[in-house]
Amino acid sequence: MNELAGTLTGFVRTLRAAGVAADHERAQNLLRALDHLDVTAQDEVYWAGRLTLCAGPDDLPRYDRCFAAYFGGARAAVSRAGTTSVTRHTAAAAEGERREGEAAPATASRTEVLRHRDVARLTDAERAEVHRMLSMLRSGRASRRSRRYESAHRGALDQRRTIREALKKGEVATLRHRRHTTRPRRVVLFVDVSGSMSPYAETLLRFAHALVRNEPRATKVFSVGTRLTAITGELRHRDPGTALNEVSRAIPDWSGGTRLGEELREFLVRHSARGAIAVIASDGWERGDPELLGTQMARLARQAHRVIWVNPHKGYEDYQPLTGGMRAALPYLDDLVAGHSLAAYEELSERLAHA
Template sequence: MPEYAPLELPENPRLAGNITHFARALRRAGLPIGPGRVLNAIEAVTAAGFTEKRDFYWTLHACFVSKPEQRSVFAQIFRLYWRDPRYLEHMMAAMLPAIRGVQEDRSAQAAEKRAAEALLNGAGADVDLPEDEPDGTEIEIDASLTMSNEERLKTLDFEQMSTAEMARAKAMLSRMEMPVDPIASRRTRAANRGRIDPARTLRASMRRGGDLRDLKWKTPKLRYPNLVTLCDISGSMSQYSRVVLHFLHTVSNAKGAGWARVHAFTFGTRLTNITRHLHQRDVDAALRAAGAEAQDWEGGTRIGACLEAFNRDWSRRVLGQGAVVLLITDGLDRGDPQVLERQIERLHLSAKRLIWINPLLRWEEFAPRAQGIAAMLPHVDAFRAGHSVASLEDLAAMITRRDDVGERDRLLGMLPD
């Protein structure tokens, strides 16, 4: 990735120059903005005019934002860029929550770090914060009781990570393992001890004229279950889904992990099988191919209809005996809750274990108030968070434990009778 010089405010600010500079920051944050859009924005502001900040915001929004997922990045960069000439200090405050006096301690909002990073572009280390604010409030950096960088990164929400932090988190996930214990099957094999094998014992005695001299023994054959993942790629889940698929790529290519096969499906408005792409050795190429095949990425959500398609077309093919199913979704479905409940119940009956991973569990105030969540919750074996590296580590450690239910029982108690 090419290096860019940090952005600087024009010495003699002009509206056209500032809009151009603002568009560069949006482009660095990932919005596809070319010179044509910049010219359209300047002409639109000139033609429409504005009497307050709200009019200016929505005029630029109409020119630069073309997808729902771009709104949060646009909002954060607009807030940081147009607030006042000392925006670098404010951005540093947003990126360092331990700085006192600039803002309250809080977690960064979604896309806030990426927005600040697009403006600072690595210049944070070179920016000198003033010793005193105009109102006399001292800025102090509190280094006490801080965690190591790795431990802090493990607990950081994927949605709040900067580009560099996300790269480090993916590197950590590429080293993680998710082993599984084998399952005793109904088929048996010869052994020196275990259960008596009547058939082999009788055959051996007949070779000796009916003399029952030695007993033959057998023990169950061991086999490994399939891991099947159904991953929600709608707009509210896209960032989490990309990280989970990165982790699944590691699991599917790990040697000796124990899973018979790893199957992956994405769903938004339709169901897509991306299993074959995860077997590519290069993770970037695998996810790029998977994203190209899943045409409904960052679109709407039809969980019930997509689960119905999976149950009808794929469940018998991939849900062998002992299969573990990971359902990654926030459960926010606009469809008929009765259809959703019927399909999640069928999926639960077909799987050995159904684990629901929901990033919304990162909120302490989370409650199963949405109809879709209330319909799905009674039909899962475990309900766990999946918003950070630490939560995925916990999942890898608990995935085959039958007694682990996560937050399911606690949240079931919140449902109305």
């Protein structure tokens, strides 16, 4: 039973990554349905999942693709006569393919290796697997105190509520209190899409998609290259593939140069990073004036709650910030972190959660 639950949990996570809103309650409904079905019959598992995990017609194509990919067989197809054509995978057949105790450790080991490998050196299949795991990243967010109040048992005296109740009752019967509410701290993310960052740009944008998906109102994403482009709207699509396609059409300066100083100046004139966590993902190869970049980084540091620079080359032991852009920005950074692997993005997510 535990093995079945683990398999179905992985399938539900795959559906979520594909954009299907398969929450915990739907997953529990699937498990309860399979208690009354033959779990070795693929057609019964297919229809049980389809009826419990899909919320509408838009989910059906995604469900079919994920089911075929996850369980390794064609989905059940209903003919006009009402018969079904299925591919069955029994527990005995699965046991014949591997010796007991080998598959799970091998899969875990492979996943752990992929977590720490440089995404620029992965094969297409390995990169797709890393992107799938990245799409399931649940990034927390540090909170900040807002100006709004909420009622509380302790805290500052809520004079208005106390006086209003006293006027109704004729006496002060109860003292009412209030406290500030909290909100997720904003994150402003700048993703370098220049030629030198092309091996990492797609993975960074998928990380940005995970941030926007988790906190859509508290995340702003811009691409930087030869111009500043706001891409938050494009990243709000639930499906990562659709979001990346929209982003590719929105960015006009793929694989060009980097003029980060000019683009930060444009951002600070038109927008604000006050109280936010500013994250700059770039290798620091600045084609513009490094002195201008230093000036704008100083302005950004005065506005932002924290400034984090993500450099893919930081993941190597012999890395030193020697480029002109990195030397200009370094005095104004709170953190300089790696951005070359899935493990590095998980660490960055933890920093955002505890900044």
